[in-house]
Amino acid sequence: MSISRRRFLKWAGAANLALIPGKSAIAASNRHFEGYPQGGGVLFDSTLCIGCRKCEKGCNEVNDFPAPVKPFDDLSVLDERRRTGNTAFTVVNRYKTSDGSDTTAYRKIQCNHCLEPACAAVCFVKAFNKTPTGAVEYDASVCVGCRYCMMACPFDVPTFEYNEAFNPRVQKCTLCQPRLEEGLLPGCVEICPTDALIFGERKKLLKIARNRIENHPDQYIDHIYGEHEMGGTSWLYLSGVPFKELGMKEDLGIKPALEFTSGALSAVPIVIGLWPVLLLGMYGVSKRLDKEALEEQDEAIKVSLENAAEEAAKKLETALNKADKAKKREIETAVKKALAEAESPQEGNEES
């Protein structure tokens, strides 16, 4: 039991993490899903982050990525506006803030491991799964590379190996799922020197976050980012400045992505059930109209056959005038044909 205080803090409320089952992932489905009760998550406290990029380094190491061009202790990159990449599942950016006391603040970016992930909802091969540990897992063995997940992710997280000619993958933070299964902390959390990152059960993290806000209302914005955004995320954020100033979207709403499309999808059976009935009805009506037109035509033929005299021609003309223009031609040809047949009845086999 040689857990240091720091270590203990990082494992916020971790007593029952051992209960986290391994791989029994469930797929996204159309029903409402509240998230796994004991699912884990990470709380990032921006007021504690010093922008040291250690988490980037930790992530790089646990994922066996190649060393970056600029080493992790080069803090000049903080001035760039960076995003996640194929070999950088997390990046830290520095933001200028409007708040008087402190002129800069930091934010760590990585997959937020949404409770009801947009990426999972839109993938047409179910490559993404929300697992009971809290991690949103990606399975490259079924991915087709359509990149709809990237379109849908409200946080612009997943990246794509555009330069792979044959087997490009989508890439994103794994929440260190393999390490969690071994009972280890995520690489970034473990290495963080200031407890700006703590790992634990999401429910407990929310309590901790609430306590911090309550105890230091002057230091924190009264909002836990990720508690409800897009249906809630496993990665939670505290900040001393408005989240917008940390480049975070404030217009996301609390509905998970799935709910935006489920309406359209539930219309499918309605269309399949209703359309044939309507169409057949319409077809029936037009058939009837056709029949009437046909009768009109027959009438005209009969008249012209009965009397070859002028009188008949006159009648025919009135009948033709009655019919609209398009039908006129039809009738005329039909009459001609019928007359021709009448003249040579033995030839009357007119298979078309």
Next chain:
Amino acid sequence: MVDETKALRKKSLLTPVNIISGIILVAGLYATIIRFTQGLGAVTALSDYNPWGIWIWFKLVAITLAGAGYTTCAAVYVFGMKRYHSAVRPAVLIGLLGYTLFAVSLVYDLGRPYRLPYPFFVSQGTTSVLFEIGLCVAFYLIVLYLEFSPAGLEWLGFRKIRNIAVKATMALTMFGIILSTLHQSSLGALYLSAPSKLHPLWYSGYLPIYFFITSIYGGLAMVIFVFWLSERYLPDNIGHAYQEEKTGVVLGFAKAISMVLVGYFFIRIFGISTANSWHHLFSSWGVLFLIEMLVGILLPAILFAIGAREKNITLIRWTAVLTILGIIYNKFFISTYAFNWQLSPVDRYFPSGLEVILTLFMITVGVVAFRVITSLMPVFFEHKDYPSSH
């Protein structure tokens, strides 16, 4: 007909159009090789922020205009406008080529195209709109090929199979309409899952309905447009029945499009007011939006109505062009320009040269295929063995 075809080919081999098409085809083949040997990164300007580019734009437009097939079939077989019968085959051909190009373009766009069957056979993502689209488009492609098969079979001289195929017309039409309703609208639903990314003037819960309506009038406008081009540039491929009925088709369709456009205009306004996005109108986005609404929707609605009443075929044809441009404009905003609108300018998407070339390549392939098929098969003309039967 065969002699005429030969004559046409001899006559037109070195026209400017042919030369330009040839250059595009060669450049497109070159880009194709790079795409499939070096990956998407080598030919596209796509990025992690912008995973879908102008190829998706092309696909949306292609499918919308390929609505020509199901709308014309519906008009003739379901709504009983038998007098437009000669329009069916060319319209189905437009549909068939549109969907085929969609599928081909998809092969370019997918990271692992060889896994295209995965969503059906390996792992079904049933919550995905894309899954539904894939399923419907796959089935509808089959329907289109069956619908068009009589033309091919007449050309090949397979009388018996051809007669069976003709008998299936009504069933295929019904099936085609249902499938089209589903996937045309679902293409709009694709964008529903990213409400924060698409500009509010184009994002709407009604996107599926918008897309469906667009495919109705877009398909009909495409028929008018393609028929016009065919009469002008492919006169040798056109037969008697078509010549007699074409005016009726143009006038009838113009009337129909005009009515649909008016309805669409009001539904779009309704969408803005339910989402309460009025304030966005007073920005530069608002101007771009109003251009679409007024020039791309309302103006054609009026011009079609005038054209139909005054029987002004030329006006109707130019209005069809305007309508199609309006659709291209709309899809441009939804698929690229108004998407990621909040992103800082440096992260926005601008297509690469090869992306543009491959898009032109797809269009050229479609045009060439249309020319060849209409010259060989009884599309605009009637096969001498099957007069007035298709």
